[in-house]
Structures are given as C-alpha cells and as structure tokens.
Amino acid sequence: MPAALEQGHIEVCLGGLAHTAKFIDKGAPLKVLLPLNNDGDALVVKKGMPVGSWKEFVQYVKGSPRPIRVGYKAPMAVAYMIFIRALDEEGIRYGQEPTGPDGRPVQVITVNLHGLKNALPSLEAGVVDAVVVNEPMVSILEHKGVGKKVADLAELPPYPKWKGHPCCVVAANEKALKEKPGIIKSLLKAIIAGSELIKKNLDLAFKAEARWTKTPPEVGRKSILNVDYISRPDKKWLKGVRTWVELMQSSGHFKKTLKGKAPDEVEKEILDLKLANEAMKELSLKAL
Numbered sequence: 185m186p187a188a189l190e191q192g193h194i195e196v197c198l199g200g201l202a203h204t205a206k207f208i209d210k211g212a213p214l215k216v217l218l219p220l221n222n223d224g225d226a227l228v229v230k231k232g233m234p235v236g237s238w239k240e241f242v243q244y245v246k247g248s249p250r251p252i253r254v255g256y257k258a259p260m261a262v263a264y265m266i267f268i269r270a271l272d273e274e275g276i277r278y279g280q281e282p283t284g285p286d287g288r289p290v291q292v293i294t295v296n297l298h299g300l301k302n303a304l305p306s307l308e309a310g311v312v313d314a315v316v317v318n319e320p321m322v323s324i325l326e327h328k329g330v331g332k333k334v335a336d337l338a339e340l341p342p343y344p345k346w347k348g349h350p351c352c353v354v355a356a357n358e359k360a361l362k363e364k365p366g367i368i369k370s371l372l373k374a375i376i377a378g379s380e381l382i383k384k385n386l387d388l389a390f391k392a393e394a395r396w397t398k399t400p401p402e403v404g405r406k407s408i409l410n411v412d413y414i415s416r417p418d419k420k421w422l423k424g425v426r427t428w429v430e431l432m433q434s435s436g437h438f439k440k441t442l443k444g445k446a447p448d449e450v451e452k453e454i455l456d457l458k459l460a461n462e463a464m465k466e467l468s469l470k471a472l
Contacts, residue, residue: 186355189214195360196368201350201428202437203260208454209442213358215456218372219421220352220379224411225263225337226322227254229314230307231330238335241314242274245291251282255297255312262351263316263337265431268294270340307331318351320397320407327403336410348412350424365459372463379415380469382408416464417457425451 186204189197190212197204198220208214227241235241245252256264271278271292278292279285295312297303303315308330315325316337325331338346354375356368382389386408393404414421429447432438442450 186212186214189355189357192357192359195364196354196356196371198352198354200260200262201353201425202262202265202432204353204355205429205432205442205450205454206260206437209438209440211441214355214454215358215361216353216355216454217368217456218354218375218460219350219414219417220354220375222348222350222412222414222421222424223336223338224319224322224351224407225266225316225349226319226333226410227267227314227316227335227337228303228307228322228325228331228333230310230312231332233313233332235334236332238270238340241334242276245276248291251290251293252314253293253295253312255295255303255306255315257297257300257303257317259296260437261316261318262349263318264294265435266337266340266346266349267316269431270337273341304328304330319410320393320399320403322410323403323406324399326406327400345427348420348424350421350428351411361456361459369459369463372460373467376415376460376463376467376469379413382413416469417455417460422451425455429454 186197186199186207188194190207201216204214204216229235229241235244256267268278276292277284277288277290278294279290280294282289282293284290297306300317300321303317303321304325306312307315307325322333326333338349340346354372360368389408390401390404393408394401397404426447429450442453
C-alpha cells in the first residue's frame with residue numbers, strides 16, 4: 185500500500201508502520217498520521233506438532249534432527265522481524281538456506297511466502313512446518329484445523345520488548361497533507377470514531393469484520409479479541425514506535441535518508457501527528 189501512496193495512485197493509505205518507514209527512508213514524501221492497531225501476530229504450527237508454547241517450540245527446534253521450516257508474509261512484516269529477533273535471543277541458528285554463512289547447518293529455515301494468502305496452503309501442503317502471521321490469518325488457520333497457535337509474538341523474548349508493538353497505521357503523502365488537510369482530518373475523525381466504537385460495541389465489530397474479511401463469524405470473534413485497536417498516538421504507542429525504529433536501525437533496514445540517525449530524528453521524519461491531535465480535540469478525546 186505505501187508503494188501506491190508513493191506513486192501517487194492514492195493519497196492516504198492504511199498499512200504497516202515498518203513498510204511505510206522503509207519507503208520514507210528511500211525518499212518518499214510520506215508521513216505517518218495515526219496508529220490503527222497493535223499486536224495480533226502469532227506463531228502457528230502445523231497440526232500434530234507436539235508443542236504448545238514458545239518454550240516447547242524452542243526445545244522442539246533444538247532437538248529436531250532436521251531444520252524446522254517457518255513461513256512468513258514478507259521481509260518487512262512485523263511478525264517476521266520479531267520472530268527472528270526471538271530466535272537470536274534463544275541462540276537458534278536460522279536462515280533461508282539449510283547451511284548458514286558460517287558453514288554450520290541452520291535449525292530454522294525461514295521461508296518467504298510472498299503474501300499472507302499463501303500461509304494456509306503452504307501449511308496445509310506441508311511446505312512449511314509453521315508460520316508467523318497476523319490476524320485474522322491466525323484464527324483462520326485454527327478454524328480450518330490446519331494449525332494451532334502456540335505463542336503470541338508479543339510475548340516472545342526479550343519480554344516485554346514486543347508487548348504492544350505497533351502494526352498498522354494511517355499514512356498520507358505530503359502533497360495531500362498540504363492541499364487537503366481538512367478532508368484528511370475528517371477521514372481521521374471517522375477512523376478514530378470507528379476505533380472507539382470497536383471498544384464499546386464488540387458485537388458490531390464482529391459483524392463488520394465478518395462482512396469485510398468474508399470469514400465465518402467465529403473467526404472474527406477470535407481475531408478481534410487478539411488485536412489491540414487504537415487510534416490515539418499516546419505515550420505508550422510512541423514508546424512502541426521508538427522500539428520499532430531502534431529495531432529497524434540496528435537490523436540495517438534503513439539504508440538511505442534515515443540511516444544512522446538517532447531514534448528521535450527518525451521519528452520527526454516519519455511522524456506528523458498534528459491532524460490526529462486536532463481531530464481528537466474536536467472529538468473531545470484526549471490525545472498526547
């Protein structure tokens with residue numbers, strides 16, 4: 185979605201924080217305006233794998249005679265970035281090939297599934313042994329009996345680093361922000377109101393989720409409860425953004441305009457919360 189934003193096909197998008205930041209690093213004139221949700225990512229293993237927790241998964245991987253294949257949506261996906269950091273913490277060797285750069289065999293082979301839609305068929309066909317994905321795919325896999333959730337990625341080591349980690353955001357290109365601030369603020373008001381409504385009326389949220397994703401109602405009832413829908417760029421969310429910026433910087437994801445910059449400098453480059461704060465003030469909601 186940030187790609188379409190950069191190319192001018194759209195003026196506002198709902199997309200991942202990390203992906204949007206990556207485009208800004210490349211020089212795209214974009215700004216993050218508002219948070220949408222936190223958490224909602226999980227490790228799902230194939231049916232029959234004898235593990236029921238992250239600790240048991242780690243033990244299983246270390247005791248396996250062959251590498252465990254774990255699929256992920258995309259290299260910039262939140263779930264993938266958290267997962268490989270957790271593997272580092274556990275001392276588990278991983279890579280996209282059976283043998284690592286040091287010549288030693290890896291214990292986890294990471295498989296790029298090139299999109300969330302490929303998680304179900306890949307797990308079902310045995311192409312991978314597990315996947316790290318976001319909702320509602322987590323609940324869909326369990327509902328279809330293809331896999332079982334064994335860990336929320338927010339709980340992975342080093343805990344509680346990933347607790348409340350930012351996921352999706354609202355972003356816009358700077359041209360639209362300059363030319364249509366009133367229209368964009370009105371859109372932000374609608375999104376904020378929707379987030380508030382989710383918290384107050386879960387039944388309405390369940391029905392809307394089922395219509396939007398075209399999944400059975402029971403899937404929505406599980407997935408919505410696993411995601412923290414937010415709309416206020418408060419101190420807690422900003423702390424999560426800081427963690428994410430530090431992760432991307434230390435992982436070498438910033439290669440151009442944001443490379444080597446301090447976290448507060450990066451945040452000034454990627455965030456523009458002015459319209460969000462104005463929208464919340466006009467809606468009589470507390471912002472920062």
